[in-house]
Amino acid sequence: MRRFFAAALCAVLACGLAACSQGGEQSADFYAMDTTMNVTAYGKGAKNAVGEAQTEVDRLESLLSRTRTDSVISQLNAGTANRAVGMEVWDLLSAAEKYSIATNGAFDITIAPVVSAWGFTTDHYQVPDQSELDELLANVGSVHIHLGEESIVTLDDGTQIDLGGIAKGYASDCVEAILAKDGVESAKVALGGNIYVRGSKPDGTAWRVGVQDPENSDGFVGILSLTDAFAVTSGGYQRYFEQNGKRYHHIIDPATGYPAESGLTSVTVVAPGNEEETISDPGHGTMCDAFSTALFVMGEKKAVEFWRSGGYDFQMVLVTQDGRVLVTDGLKDKFEQEDGSGYAYETISRSPS
Amino acid sequence: MPMKRSPEVRPKPADALVALAVLLLAAALALSAWGGGRSGGLTAVISVNGQVTETVNLSRLSGPEVRELNANGYTLHVRLSPDGAEVIDSTCPNQVCVHTGHISRAGQSIVCLPARISVTLSGGAEDGVDAVLG
Amino acid sequence: MKLTTKQLTLCAVLTALALALSYVENFLPLSLAVPLPGVKLGLANIVTVFALYALGIGQAFLILIARCTLGALFAGNLNALLFSLLGGLSAMAIMALLSRSKCLSVYGVSIGGAAAHNCGQVAAAVLTLGNTAPLYYLPLLLGVSLFTGALTGFAAGLLFRALEHTSLMKA
Numbered sequence: 118m119r120r121f122f123a124a125a126l127c128a129v130l131a132c133g134l135a136a137c138s139q140g141g142e143q144s145a146d147f148y149a150m151d152t153t154m155n156v157t158a159y160g161k162g163a164k165n166a167v168g169e170a171q172t173e174v175d176r177l178e179s180l181l182s183r184t185r186t187d188s189v190i191s192q193l194n195a196g197t198a199n200r201a202v203g204m205e206v207w208d209l210l211s212a213a214e215k216y217s218i219a220t221n222g223a224f225d226i227t228i229a230p231v232v233s234a235w236g237f238t239t240d241h242y243q244v245p246d247q248s249e250l251d252e253l254l255a256n257v258g259s260v261h262i263h264l265g266e267e268s269i270v271t272l273d274d275g276t277q278i279d280l281g282g283i284a285k286g287y288a289s290d291c292v293e294a295i296l297a298k299d300g301v302e303s304a305k306v307a308l309g310g311n312i313y314v315r316g317s318k319p320d321g322t323a324w325r326v327g328v329q330d331p332e333n334s335d336g337f338v339g340i341l342s343l344t345d346a347f348a349v350t351s352g353g354y355q356r357y358f359e360q361n362g363k364r365y366h367h368i369i370d371p372a373t374g375y376p377a378e379s380g381l382t383s384v385t386v387v388a389p390g391n392e393e394e395t396i397s398d399p400g401h402g403t404m405c406d407a408f409s410t411a412l413f414v415m416g417e418k419k420a421v422e423f424w425r426s427g428g429y430d431f432q433m434v435l436v437t438q439d440g441r442v443l444v445t446d447g448l449k450d451k452f453e454q455e456d457g458s459g460y461a462y463e464t465i466s467r468s469p470s
Numbered sequence: 471m472p473m474k475r476s477p478e479v480r481p482k483p484a485d486a487l488v489a490l491a492v493l494l495l496a497a498a499l500a501l502s503a504w505g506g507g508r509s510g511g512l513t514a515v516i517s518v519n520g521q522v523t524e525t526v527n528l529s530r531l532s533g534p535e536v537r538e539l540n541a542n543g544y545t546l547h548v549r550l551s552p553d554g555a556e557v558i559d560s561t562c563p564n565q566v567c568v569h570t571g572h573i574s575r576a577g578q579s580i581v582c583l584p585a586r587i588s589v590t591l592s593g594g595a596e597d598g599v600d601a602v603l604g
Numbered sequence: 605m606k607l608t609t610k611q612l613t614l615c616a617v618l619t620a621l622a623l624a625l626s627y628v629e630n631f632l633p634l635s636l637a638v639p640l641p642g643v644k645l646g647l648a649n650i651v652t653v654f655a656l657y658a659l660g661i662g663q664a665f666l667i668l669i670a671r672c673t674l675g676a677l678f679a680g681n682l683n684a685l686l687f688s689l690l691g692g693l694s695a696m697a698i699m700a701l702l703s704r705s706k707c708l709s710v711y712g713v714s715i716g717g718a719a720a721h722n723c724g725q726v727a728a729a730v731l732t733l734g735n736t737a738p739l740y741y742l743p744l745l746l747g748v749s750l751f752t753g754a755l756t757g758f759a760a761g762l763l764f765r766a767l768e769h770t771s772l773m774k775a
Binding site (some may be wrong): 476478480484485489491492495496497511513515593 | 739
């Protein structure tokens with residue numbers, strides 16, 4: 118009998134131990150980088166991590182925002198003289214250049230003045246003249262950014278940069294580092310449309326992340342079951358304006374200066390969580406953010422070629438204008454098709470069939 | 471060591487009682503947790519400036535209701551109904567909230583950034599997700 | 605509670621069996637047929653119900669604790685410990701009660717155990733999340749437990765019948 122009680126006591130203590138390690142759910146909702154953000158973490162370290170994450174995002178916004186006049190980026194844009202931007206920004210610009218080259222310019226942080234010409238920065242929309250666009254396009258291209266020694270960066274005259282297409286991705290990498298540092302094993306982070314999930318949910322199942330159907334606001338094209346992964350979606354179906362019956366969305370093709378007409382309605386890029394951070398290789402969050410925009414601009418054929426080239430470790434979901442959903446084979450087991458969505462689902466394999 | 475007891479390995483009539491008890495428990499839970507609503511307790515959480523201002527149990531609504539939300543100088547009209555929510559109109563400059571359209575799944579949300587107003591669906595339905603991409 | 609060497613060995617073997625069953629379960633994902641979080645066959649309950657009858661509640665309890673702790677350690681996920689402990693303990697408590705009744709077969713006991721297991725896991729989810737959202741799944745999980753309970757009852761029945769006349773079950 119005594120042994121029974123001893124065993125019972127052990128069980129209660131074990132439950133207590135398990136419960137302590139729960140710590141419950143800690144969550145923060147806030148606005149930053151021109152979007153809504155949510156950081157939810159579980160277990161010990163959650164409380165610290167959530168607070169630190171919010172502080173970190175605010176810090177990055179002050180550093181990188183194009184609209185804050187005192188940010189490093191704004192100062193860089195304001196003057197063309199050589200400027201020391203600090204290692205963090207220099208590394209990020211270096212990554213942006215790498216992605217720009219890898220995607221043949223489909224991803225380009227110098228597209229900023231063109232995006233502004235369309236009015237997407239100020240929300241006062243207009244269709245720019247072709248001559249205005251031609252003039253602005255002359256200053257677009259990663260060749261106009263010069264990365265020098267000791268974090269010095271020089272921009273050519275007329276070139277302006279906007280890190281909007283990569284900042285949230287980079288922020289998600291930074292938040293991941295904080296979660297790792299604080300020993301959080303289960304968390305869900307949504308920085309605008311940039312999702313990062315850490316571990317699995319507290320009940321041990323994978324995080325379920327829905328991929329919005331561009332044509333139907335009520336529905337998803339499918340649901341991803343993810344653990345330890347970054348996921349970012351780009352699409353032109355929410356941020357756009359209409360003029361003379363034509364719709365103009367906010368993802369500008371750097372080659373034409375016009376909203377990209379690539380035959381895709383949305384692109385979702387998925388990559389595993391960061392294992393180690395190396396200076397020359399930015400985090401996967403940054404990569405997903407950059408690639409989701411780039412692949413949307415590139416269109417189906419080039420996107421599939423790019424993925425097949427195997428240079429970068431990611432998976433993707435492409436939704437096409439002609440009603441197909443293409444999923445790379447690495448996601449096959451993690452992608453739950455949505456019945457009744459009306460799409461034709463296809464798997465993209467590594468070698469062309 | 472002899473077996474302490476040996477159970478009956480063939481099903482017995484009383485087993486049905488256990489099954490019935492489980493079913494009744496399930497039914498009772500279903501009634502209370504699902505609120506008798508069609509979508510099973512779908513709830514809309516309205517937040518302004520990051521703070522929750524109202525939680526509406528959509529499954530308890532008898533019909534569509536339009537809420538006027540004012541914040542940060544902008545006015546939105548949100549229609550709430552048992553099957554979801556949508557922004558009918560807004561005075562904000564980018565109209566993303568209106569373009570988002572009608573949402574009906576737990577995890578989906580409509581956000582008006584200029585006004586800092588968000589309407590997020592949560593609760594009930596078993597096809598809900600933890601986050602939405604896009 | 606004194607254990608003979610034979611009993612101790614049997615407990616250890618059963619613990620290993622329960623762990624193996626929990627592991628194998630992952631390859632038979634019930635969630636493909638029934639899309640509910642936390643839905644599973646609950647095969648480890650076969651061991652629990654067997655131990656309850658064959659060894660008594662004390663040893664069944666030991667096996668349960670050992671199985672849950674080791675399972676969580678092997679999975680590297682201590683969070684899961686709360687779920688499996690609450691589920692397993694609830695199942696065992698109900699099954700211990702039900703097994704006293706002479707009117708019930710192993711089927712009734714197992715169904716009760718499966719239902720209790722689900723209740724325990726949902727309780728763990730509620731504690732973890734700090735809200736009552738997991739309760740929405742419980743009615744459906746309970747419905748599924750009728751089938752998984754019958755299944756584990758059937759399997760346990762096979763086990764009892766097979767071992768009935770072996771030396772394992774004699775002094």
